[in-house]
Amino acid sequence: MLLSPQQFQQVSGAVRDLTPTQLAWVSGYLSGLTNHSVVVPPLAAANTSLPSLKTTVLYGSQTGNSKRVAAQLYAHLQESHSDVVLQDIKSYRPQNLKQEQRLFVVISTHGNGEPPDDARAFFQFVQSERAPTLDKLQYAVLALGDASYEAFCETGVVLDQRLAALGATRLLPRVDCDVDFKAAAGTWQQAVLQALLAEKSDTYQAEVLSNIVLTDQGSAKEVFHLELSLEDSGIQYQPGDILAVNVPNAAELVEQVLVLSGLSADDKVVLHGRELRLFHALQEYRELSSVTRRQLQMYASDFAQTVIQDWLCAADWVDVLQAFPAPLTAQAFVDVLRPLQPRQYSIASSPTAHADEVHLLIKRVVYDFQGRTHLGTASNGLAQVKAGTRVAVAVKENPHFKLPQDPQTSMIMIGAGTGVAPFRSFLFEREAQGIRGKTWLFFGEQRFRSDFLYQAEWLQLMENGTLERMNVAFSRDQAQKHYVQHRLQESAAELYQWLAAGAHVYVCGDMHGMAKDVHQTLLAIVQEQGGYTEVDANALLEQWIAERRYQRDVY
Numbered sequence: 045m046l047l048s049p050q051q052f053q054q055v056s057g058a059v060r061d062l063t064p065t066q067l068a069w070v071s072g073y074l075s076g077l078t079n080h081s082v083v084v085p086p087l088a089a090a091n092t093s094l095p096s097l098k099t100t101v102l103y104g105s106q107t108g109n110s111k112r113v114a115a116q117l118y119a120h121l122q123e124s125h126s127d128v129v130l131q132d133i134k135s136y137r138p139q140n141l142k143q144e145q146r147l148f149v150v151i152s153t154h155g156n157g158e159p160p161d162d163a164r165a166f167f168q169f170v171q172s173e174r175a176p177t178l179d180k181l182q183y184a185v186l187a188l189g190d191a192s193y194e195a196f197c198e199t200g201v202v203l204d205q206r207l208a209a210l211g212a213t214r215l216l217p218r219v220d221c222d223v224d225f226k227a228a229a230g231t232w233q234q235a236v237l238q239a240l241l242a243e244k245s246d247t248y249q250a251e252v253l254s255n256i257v258l259t260d261q262g263s264a265k266e267v268f269h270l271e272l273s274l275e276d277s278g279i280q281y282q283p284g285d286i287l288a289v290n291v292p293n294a295a296e297l298v299e300q301v302l303v304l305s306g307l308s309a310d311d312k313v314v315l316h317g318r319e320l321r322l323f324h325a326l327q328e329y330r331e332l333s334s335v336t337r338r339q340l341q342m343y344a345s346d347f348a349q350t351v352i353q354d355w356l357c358a359a360d361w362v363d364v365l366q367a368f369p370a371p372l373t374a375q376a377f378v379d380v381l382r383p384l385q386p387r388q389y390s391i392a393s394s395p396t397a398h399a400d401e402v403h404l405l406i407k408r409v410v411y412d413f414q415g416r417t418h419l420g421t422a423s424n425g426l427a428q429v430k431a432g433t434r435v436a437v438a439v440k441e442n443p444h445f446k447l448p449q450d451p452q453t454s455m456i457m458i459g460a461g462t463g464v465a466p467f468r469s470f471l472f473e474r475e476a477q478g479i480r481g482k483t484w485l486f487f488g489e490q491r492f493r494s495d496f497l498y499q500a501e502w503l504q505l506m507e508n509g510t511l512e513r514m515n516v517a518f519s520r521d522q523a524q525k526h527y528v529q530h531r532l533q534e535s536a537a538e539l540y541q542w543l544a545a546g547a548h549v550y551v552c553g554d555m556h557g558m559a560k561d562v563h564q565t566l567l568a569i570v571q572e573q574g575g576y577t578e579v580d581a582n583a584l585l586e587q588w589i590a591e592r593r594y595q596r597d598v599y
Contacts, residue, residue, distance in 0.1 A: 099146040104133035104163035104199070106154045110188055113229045114150040120237060134162035138169040142176035146215070148236060150229075151203060152188040157195025167199075170206055179211035180443070184239075185218045186232045188225055196220065215239055247290060248277045249434040253401065255427070263494035264520075266408040267462060268427055269392070272435060275400040281391060283469040284445040284597070287402055288386035290436035291425040293333065297362065298326045304365035311374035322374045330381040333360045333421045343368065343380060358413040366414070387422035388440060390552060390597055392465035394472035402437070405465040405497065445550070445597040451479045454547035456539070458562055460488035460528055461497075463553030466597060468498055470550075471505050480509040484542065488517040488528035488558070528558065529565040540573035548593050555598035566594075 099121060103114035111132070118130040133151070141147075154160050159167045169175060185207070187200020197220040204218040216239055219232040250272040259267045281287075302309055302323065309323035326332060337356055343364060355363070361381070372380070393403035408427045409420025429435060447470055448455065457467040464487050471483065485502070489495035495518070505511035515531040532539060543549070549566070551559050563585070570581040588594035 098144065099128040099148070100144055101128065101130045102133055102136060102147060102149045103130075104149075104151040104160045104166070106152050106160040106162075109225065110150040110152045110160075113186065113188075113225075113233075114148075117148060117150070117233050117236060120233065132162065133160075133166050136166065138166050139176075141170075141178060141181070144178075144181050147181060147183040147207075147212075148186075149183065149200075149203060150186045150188070151200050153190075153193075153195065153197050153199040156193050157198035159199045163199070167203070170203070170210075175206075175210055177211050178207060181207070181212040182215045183207050183212050184214065184216040184232075184236060186229060187218060187220045188229075189220065189222065191222045196222075247436045247438045248274070248279055250274060250277070250402070250437045252429050252431050252433050252435060254431055255429055258405075258497050260494040262491065264490060265495070266410075266427065267495075267497060268406055268408065270404045270406060270426060270429070271393075272402050272404070272437065273400060274402055279402075279439055281395055281402065281439045282441075283391070283394060283447055283473045284466055285391050285442045286388045286440040287391050287404060288388050288438045288440050289404075289422060289426065290384075290386050291422040292327045293330075293384065293421055294419065294425065295327065297332055297360070297419075297421075298323055300362045301326060301332055301365065304362060304369065305372065305377060306369075307372075307374050307377065313375050313378045315378065322378070325378055326381075329384055330378060331384050332362075332381070333418070334382075335359050335361065335364055336382065339380060339382070340364070343370065358411065358418065360418060362416070363414045384421075386438065390442075390463075390465040390469075391439075392468045394469050394476055396476035397472040402439075403468075405462045405468070407462050442597065444592070445552075445595050446592075447473065448548050451477065452482065454482040454484070454542055454545065455550065456484045456486070456542060456547050457550045457552075458486040458528055458532070459552045460558045461553065463551075463558065463597075464497060466552050467550070468501065471510055475505060475508065475510040481512045482547075483511050484513040484515075484539075484547075485511060486515050486517070486528045486531055488519065488531075490518060490520040492516075492518045492521055527561065529561045532562065532565045532569065536569045536573055540569055543570070544574070546593075548595070549588070550595050550597075552597040553599075559596060559598040 101114050101118045101121065103110045105111040105114075114130060118128065121128045151163065152160055185200050185204040187197035187204070189197035189200070200218060200220060204214070208214055216232070216235055219228055219235075221228040253271040253273050254269075255271075256269045257266060258269050259265060299309075307322055309321060311322040312319050313322055313325050314320070315325055315329055320329075335355060340355060389404045389406060391402055392405045393401055404426075406423050406426055409418075409423045411418050426435070445466065451474070455470070457470065459465075459467055464485075467485055471485075474480075474483070487497075487502075489497065496516070502511060502514055506514060515528075515535060517526045517528050517531045519525040519527055551562050553559050567578070567581050567585060570576050570584060571578060574581070574584075576584060585594060
């Protein structure tokens with residue numbers, strides 16, 4: 045043993061009450077004591093990619109040191125986290141802080157406690173009364189300075205304290221760096237990466253309770269209802285929240301990619317400092333079923349710009365390798381690929397009515413492209429899970445899609461297909477709380493006989509008074525297609541009465557199709573029934589959005 049019994053006791057006592065995030069920081073700090081460069085050491089073995097929160101790396105630099113450190117952190121985060129941006133504080137709009145989820149700031153102190161010239165406007169805003177509440181933000185600050193000045197790292201100190209005062213959560217303790225900053229900066233970067241990996245342990249292996257196909261024979265699609273157990277997990281959620289599900293790539297897809305790439309399943313690659321078999325790395329950690337514009341342009345520079353958009357909508361890496369074979373090493377190929385991200389689904393259950401459970405409504409994605417059938421990674425993987433098996437899940441809060449604070453507020457809910465999922469959550473929650481009426485559901489699908497999702501439950505909710513009204517649109521049951529927006533227009537007068545009386549509107553579904561058409565129909569109804577001009581109708585809907593009277597969960 046390298047430590048004496050007394051030393052071991054001291055170390056154990058010092059770390060006993062630390063959180064996982066604090067332990068990660070201490071681990072990074074200790075490893076950095078012997079690290080004399082800003083290069084981040086390899087991460088310890090990890091079994092997943094980093095969480096998918098939007099992350100911004102922000103820097104304010106007078107001489108360029110902060111920029112270099114921030115750029116290095118950004119490069120490391122890019123390796124395992126797809127939704128990350130690097131931005132100079134000079135060009136950053138401080139008003140965007142209220143939209144940030146995770147922020148890492150590298151900031152220097154200029155003169156005797158002054159921010160860099162480029163950061164002055166940012167600091168004036170943050171310290172003013174206009175600064176927003178930041179209770180949804182996680183952050184960490186690395187401060188660069190010169191200890192020969194009295195106000196050592198003052199800019200970083202002030203920013204760290206101000207973000208906390210605005211309600212943000214400090215992910216790591218602030219680190220103050222002297223002129224010889226490389227070792228401390230490297231330690232901080234390591235702590236950042238370790239802390240993010242530690243967060244991923246929040247996923248829970250939920251047991252599958254049942255998996256039921258809801259669509260009937262004759263349907264053009266397969267939609268299934270999945271029930272998972274949360275018993276003893278400690279996981280809590282609210283109606284309107286989202287469940288993120290980790291699903292590996294299908295073995296068949298991985299095998300196709302290996303054949304076309306000419307690589308071996310047993311080739312060795314390194315991810316997050318851990319050596320893995322290529323097959324395992326591709327199946328568990330890398331995205332194969334989708335391709336980004338940047339990847340296409342990097343991988344095949346002769347891709348015609350006119351076809352890129354079509355490929356972005358439908359191609360996977362089998363398509364790319366077939367069309368543009370290229371001699372890549374296993375490591376180079378893995379490095380081109382994006383991390384495999386959890387798939388997100390609107391929760392279809394009520395935490396009160398369905399205690400210790402979470403339900404999902406999922407459409408199985410199957411489509412043809414480039415002469416072959418493509419299968420959605422998560423929807424097809426989950427379609428095959430049996431009762432008793434386990435699925436890795438995590439709840440993601442959805443603060444912009446919530447029941448009204450006043451339960452007596454009327455609700456208009458509009459959804460097509462699986463977009464009806466959160467409204468099942470809303471209505472069962474209201475039923476469990478004994479709240480009746482003041483609810484109006486618009487639901488659209490293709491065919492009444494085969495696609496009327498949750499039909500028996502809607503009828504039950506109408507019979508007991510929880511659901512006051514329901515309008516349905518089945519687009520393929522007649523020659524002329526009818527959609528939910530048509531049902532809205534048919535009920536325009538009464539719908540406007542509900543809106544004028546203060547009803548809240550909820551829309552869930554396809555961003556570019558149904559949700560867009562519904563928005564235009566609501567605008568038309570407000571103009572026609574309320575006597576508004578187009579400009580005023582637009583302004584009114586924007587006001588409702590700002591007031592959370594009009595909420596959308598679109599994808």
